[in-house]
Amino acid sequence: MANILRIRLDTKTYDITPVPDKYRNLGGRGLTSRIISQEVPPDCHPLGADNKLIFAPGILAGSSVPNSGRLSIGAKSPLTKAIKEANAGGAAAHMLARLGIQAVVLEGCAEQWTALKIDKTGLTFFPAAALQAKGIKTCIDSMREIHGDSVSVISIGQAGEMALTAAGIAVTSPDHFPRMAARGGLGAVMGSKKVKLIVIDDAGCTPPEVKNKALFMASVKAFTQGITSHPLAGGLKRFGTPMLVGLINELGAISTKNYSQGKFAGAEKISGEYIAGLLDSRPNGENSHRCMKGCVISCSNIYTDAAGEVVVSGLEYETLALMGANCMIDDVDIIAAMNAVCNDFGLDTMDVGGAIAVAMEAGVLPWGDGPKALQMVFEIAEDTKMGRMIGNGCKHTGEQLGITRLPVVKSQCLSGYDPRVLKGTGVTYATSPMGADHTCGNALPSPANPSYDPSAASGQAPVSQFLQRYFAAIDTLGLCLFAALPPLDMPELQKHLIDCVSAILDESLEEQYLMRLGGMVNEEERKFNKAAGLGRQDDRLPAFFKSEPLWPSGNRFDVSNDELDSVHN
C-alpha cells in the first residue's frame, strides 16, 4: 500500500500519488483522522464542498493477519460536527490494499449523481442517475450484474441521498451482504458529494509484499492461535454479539425504555441463545458467519425468516439493544425487519432506534409497538416529515418533540450499555472525540480482571483512557474488535500483534507502540474538535444520567467532571 487516490468530484479528475511522509505508516482511523486534521477546515460545513470523505484500509489490510479487513471511513460529521471515523467489515479494505491504495480521498462535490469504479487501471466515473432513490440492495445487485460477483461495493441508500444525519455507508461482505459504517452521518457526507457508490475490483492484483516474512509468519500463527483459544471465541462463534443481551441484562445495564431501566422483561426473547435456537430451526439460518475474508471468529449470523428467506446479516447486539430493549420491543422478527430496512436505506440502527424510543416517550407511538416502529422506519425513504425526523436520529427527534431525556453525547446516541452501571464506558461515551460510542472503549467486567469494578465512582478515567488509546490503535490497524479483545487478557498476544505490524512496516516497534499510536490518534482528533468549537462541556453525559437512579440497581452516573477531564490531560 503506497498510494493515495484523490478524486476531485467537481472536475471529474483524479490522481494516484505515492503516500507522502506525513501519512506514512498509517492506515484506518489513524489515517482518516490525520488527513482530516491536515486538510479539512475545522469550521467547514460537513455537507459542503470543503469537507472530504476518506476511505482507508488499516495497516494490516491485505495481509493474512486474521480479522484485519475493517475499512475506516472518515470526515467531519454532520451529526457530531466533529471529526468522525466509522468502520465496517466486508471485502473492500483487503481489496484496496491489494490495489496498493492506502486511502481514497473524495474532494468537492459532483454535479450529478455519480458512481466510481476503482480497479488496477485506475478510476472510472459513471453516471448513477438510474440508481437515485434506490436502496443499497439494488445498488449491490446492479453492480454485481455489471461488474461480476468478485467486486466489492461501497454505497449509500436513500438516507445518504437525503442528507440524514443517521445515514451510514454500506460495504459489501464477500457474499454481498451490506455491512454498515453506520455512525455519525457519514452517508450524508457521501450523499452531499453526490457519490452513490464505489465499486472496487482487485482482479489481477496481488497482496502487498511483507518485508520481514519470517517474523510475520510466526507472529500471525501465534496471534491466530491465541485469539481462537480465548474463551470469548466459542461464545461469539455460537451466539455472536447477541450473546451480550443476556449478559448486559443480567448486569442491569441494557438500554431499556429510553434509558430509564437497566433490565428488560423481554430480554430472553431477543437473546443470543434464543436467536441461535431460532436460526438452527429455520431453513438457511446461520449462526456462525464471516463478514470478511480471514476472519477466525465468525461472530455474524444470517437471520432468515420462517420460510428461509434472508432478512439480514448480521443481527447484532447494538440493534437488539437500541431497537429492541430501548423501544420495549421483544419481537426479534420485527427487530430483524427494522434492521433490514435500515441496511437497505443506509441507516444507523442505533441512532434510529434511539429516535424511535424518544418518539415513544413523546407518545407518538406506544412503547413496544413493533409494527408501528417498523412502519416508522419505512417512512424514512418515503421522505415524509416523520421519516425525516426519525432519520435524523435520536437528538434531532427529541428536540423536535420537546423531549429532554436525550441519551446523546456530541449529538450521537449512546450504545446499548447504560453508563450508570458501566461507568468506564460512560467515561468513554463522554470523552471520546467520536461522541458516544462503545467501540471507542467499552469497559465491561472481565473474569481476567476481577478487581475491576465497572460501577465504582472513581478510577474509571484511567481505564477509559487506556481503552480509548488501545482501540484507536486497533482501528488504525484495521483489526476487528473481537480479535482485539483477547490481547487485553493475554499480554503475549499484544506482542505477537505488534510483531505483525513490525514485519509489515519493516520497523522495529516497541512494546508501547499501540498506546503511543492510539494516544496520538486521539490527540489529533481532539485538536481538530477543539478547532471546530468543541470544549469540555461537550465531554459530558446528559444530566439525567446523573440525577435519575437506574432501575433496578439505583445507580447514578457519579464520575466527577474533573475525572472526565483527566482522560485527556
Added chain:
Amino acid sequence: MANILRIRLDTKTYDITPVPDKYRNLGGRGLTSRIISQEVPPDCHPLGADNKLIFAPGILAGSSVPNSGRLSIGAKSPLTKAIKEANAGGAAAHMLARLGIQAVVLEGCAEQWTALKIDKTGLTFFPAAALQAKGIKTCIDSMREIHGDSVSVISIGQAGEMALTAAGIAVTSPDHFPRMAARGGLGAVMGSKKVKLIVIDDAGCTPPEVKNKALFMASVKAFTQGITSHPLAGGLKRFGTPMLVGLINELGAISTKNYSQGKFAGAEKISGEYIAGLLDSRPNGENSHRCMKGCVISCSNIYTDAAGEVVVSGLEYETLALMGANCMIDDVDIIAAMNAVCNDFGLDTMDVGGAIAVAMEAGVLPWGDGPKALQMVFEIAEDTKMGRMIGNGCKHTGEQLGITRLPVVKSQCLSGYDPRVLKGTGVTYATSPMGADHTCGNALPSPANPSYDPSAASGQAPVSQFLQRYFAAIDTLGLCLFAALPPLDMPELQKHLIDCVSAILDESLEEQYLMRLGGMVNEEERKFNKAAGLGRQDDRLPAFFKSEPLWPSGNRFDVSNDELDSVHN
C-alpha cells in the same frame, strides 16, 4: 421596586423578599442575566427543572420616562443553549413596577398546567387545564372575562406547550393585543414549567416613588422633547418599522430568498408606504398605535382586513422581511395572516419565516407560495411532524431537510438585514451572547454619521462593541429601542436619560454609565455562555456569507475572525 417574587412551581409555594444587594439597581436584561448567571447551572437542560424563567421590568419601569415599559424575560435558551433575554412592550412591566416587584423568578416545574395571578395581595395559583392547547387570544379573552379589562396577561400558546424552540411569550398591550418576547424559545421554557399564563393586576398600587423629583421631572421633559424632535419620530409614527422595507431594500440588504439576494422584486408591495396607504383605506386600520403606556412614538399599527376586522397589531419590519422577502412572498395580507397565527400559537415570526424559506429551498413548497406557507404555519398547532419541524425554527428545519445554507448564529435565525452589506450588524450577529439578533446592535447607516461605511471590511468591531454595550444597557433600563436611537445622534439626550436613572436610583451616575452597565451585562452573559460550552467558533457567521456574493452588490462578509474576537477582548 424593591422585591423579588420567587415561585416554586413543584411545591406551589412562593415568597416575596427584598432585593438582595447582588441584584440591586438592576432591572430588565441586566437583572435577568444576573440572576441566571448566579442561580442557573450553565450545563442544565433548558427545559429541565434546574432552569429558571425570569421576568424583570427595566430600571425605569413604572416611571414617566417615555417608552420605558419593556418587559425582559430571561432563561437558558433551548434554541441557543446559551443565556437568553427577549423583551416585549405591553402593559406588564409598568404594572410589576407598581406592584413593587423587580423580578418574578419561576423555579422548578409544576405537575399540572398552572395559571398564576400576581396582585397586591401576593400570588395565587390556579389550574389551567381548561386552557391547555388553546391559543393566546383565548387565554387573554378568558382572563379579561374573569379578572377584568385592567389586567395584563403574560401567556404562551400551543407552541410553548409543545416545547418548540421557536416558541415565544406574549405580553398584552394596554388594549389587549399580544406583544411577543419572541426569540430563543423562551415560550418552551415556560411550557416546560407547565405555566400557561400569568395575570398581573396592579389595582390599588401607586407608581414607585422617585427619590430626586426635581432632577427627574426636568430630565424626563428634556429627554421626551429630544426624542420626539428627532427626524426618526415622524417616519415611525406614519410608517412604523415597515418603513425599513424600502430603506433596507434600497441598500440591497433585505433578507431575500433565504439570504441569497439583497433586493426583493416585491419590496414595494410589502413596504411601509404601501401598508400605510392600505390601512388608511381600510375600516379600523391604524398606522400609529402605542404598545405601551407612556409611548411618545407610536410605531405600531393595527392591521385590519378589507372588512375592518383586526388581523394583527403590529405588523413589523422583521416579519415582513423574514416571512415576506425571505420567502419571496409579496402579499401583505398573507404575511399579516401568518403573523396573526404566530401571535396566537405563540411563535417567533422570524425563526418561523427563516424555517419556511429553508423549506422552500429544499423544495417542500414553492418560493413565494403564500397560501402554502400560511397552511404550514397552521400545521404547527395541529402538531403534525411538518408543523413540529417548522415550529422548531430555521436551523432545525434545515438540518432535517439537509439544507446547508442556514442563516443562523448560535442556532438562532438572523434578522432581516444581510450581513454582507451591513457588516457591523454582521459582527453583532456573530458575537452577541444572544445569538443572531439585530436588537443587540444594528449598525445601520445614519445621516448623523456620514463617515460610517456599513460595508467596510474593517473597523466594524468597535462599532458593534459600542452598540452591543449601549443596547444591553437600554434593555436593562427597559427602554424601547426607538427611544434609544435619538440619543445616539444627540449626545445631550444620553445625559438626560442618565439623569432620569440617577434620579430614580438616587445615585449620581457618571457620563459613561451606559457603557459601563452594558459592558458588564455582556461580560456576565459571555461568562455564562463559556461555562455552558460556547466558544469562539460559536461567534462566527455561517460560511456561505463569506463565500457567496450577494446580489446585486456582490458583497461577501469579509470581516476577519480576529476582528470578530476583538469585540469581547
